[in-house]
C-alpha cells in the first residue's frame with residue numbers, strides 16, 4: 001500500500017543543518033556576478049530597468065553581506081549550500097594544496113565538502129536547472145544531482161548524460177557567446193527564460209559573469225544596458241509565475257588612484273625583501289584561467305611562511321603599508337571570515353577599497369586591461385543586494401543577512 005505524497009505546503013528538505021520549504025511556484029535564484037548594489041540603483045534611477053524597479057517597489061529590497069574573500073567561487077558555493085566556506089571548503093578560485101605541494105584550481109567537485117540545496121531538492125524529486133556563465137562553476141554547482149546543468153561558455157558541447165539537456169543553442173536561438181563578453185551573461189538569462197517556458201523547472205539557479213562590472217562603473221551606459229537586459233529577462237520569468245530572488249557573489253570597486261593608475265601591493269616582492277627570495281609563498285585566490293579583465297589582482301591574499309618566521313613582527317610591518325585593511329593569522333581569519341583553516345596560509349592580508357594585492361609585477365599581465373582596474377576580494381566589496389519580486393514575511397530587521405540566506409528567505413519567508 002502506498003500513501004499519497006504530502007502536499008507541497010508540508011514538504012521540505014534539509015541541507016547542512018537548515019530546513020527549506022518546498023517551492024510553491026517555480027523559484028529562480030539569480031547570482032549576479034560583481035553586482036554592487038549601486039548598479040541596480042543607478043539602472044532603476046535612469047529608468048532603464050522597469051522590472052528591477054518593480055521588484056524594489058512591490059517586492060523586497062534588502063542588503064546582505066557576502067563571504068570574504070569576496071570572490072566568485074566561495075560565494076556561489078555558500079549561496080547554494082547555505083553555509084560558510086568553513087563548512088563547504090571552497091575558499092577561493094585557487095589554493096595551495098600543502099599536502100600535494102601544488103597550487104591548484106579549486107574547480108573540482110572533490111574539493112566541495114558539503115551537499116548543495118540544489119542537489120537536496122533534485123534528489124527529493126524536484127526538477128532543477130542550473131545555468132552558469134563560465135564553465136568553471138558548473139561542476140561544483142552540479143555536484144551530486146541529476147538535473148539540467150550547463151554553462152553558456154560550453155553550450156555547444158552538451159550531452160543528455162552530462163548536462164541533462166541538449167540543443168540549447170537552437171532553443172535559445174543565439175550563437176555561442178564569447179567568454180569575454182556581456183553576451184555570456186545574456187545567454188544565461190535567455191536560456192533561463194526559454195527553459196522555464198519549455199521545461200518549467202521548480203528550481204532554477206542562474207549565475208552570470210562580472211565581465212561588465214570589471215570594466216564599467218554603476219550608472220555608466222554599458223552598465224545600465226546590462227541591467228536593462230537583465231530586467232527584461234527577469235520580467236519574462238516573473239510573467240511565467242516564478243518567484244525571483246536576486247543576490248550577488250560580491251560587489252566591485254575601482255582599484256585606482258585619481259589618475260586611474262592601479263594601486264597594487266606586490267606582496268611576494270615584499271616578503272622576499274623581508275625573508276629572502278621565495279621563502280614565503282603568496283597565494284592570490286582570485287587567480288583563475290580568465291584573467292584578462294582583472295590581471296589576477298584582487299583585495300585578498302594569503303601567504304605561507306617559513307617555520308621560523310616571526311608572524312607577529314611581519315604582521316605589524318604589513319599593517320604599516322599603505323592600503324592594508326586587515327592582517328590576520330590563520331586562526332583569526334578562519335574565525336572572522338568562516339574559512340577552512342586547512343586551505344588558507346599562515347597569514348591573511350586584506351587590502352582597502354582602492355587597493356589590490358599582487359605577487360610581483362612580472363607575474364601580472366595588465367595588457368588585457370582596456371579600462372581602469374576594477375576588482376574585488378576584500379571587505380570593501382562585501383555588501384550585496386538581496387532583491388525579491390515578492391514581499392517577505394517574518395524577516396527580522398535587525399539581523400545581519402548574508403547572501404547565502406537567499407534560499408531561506410525565498411523559500412521560508414516569501415509571502
Ligand SMILES: [Zn+2]
Pocket residue numbers: 033034071072073210249250
Ligand atoms: Zn564574481
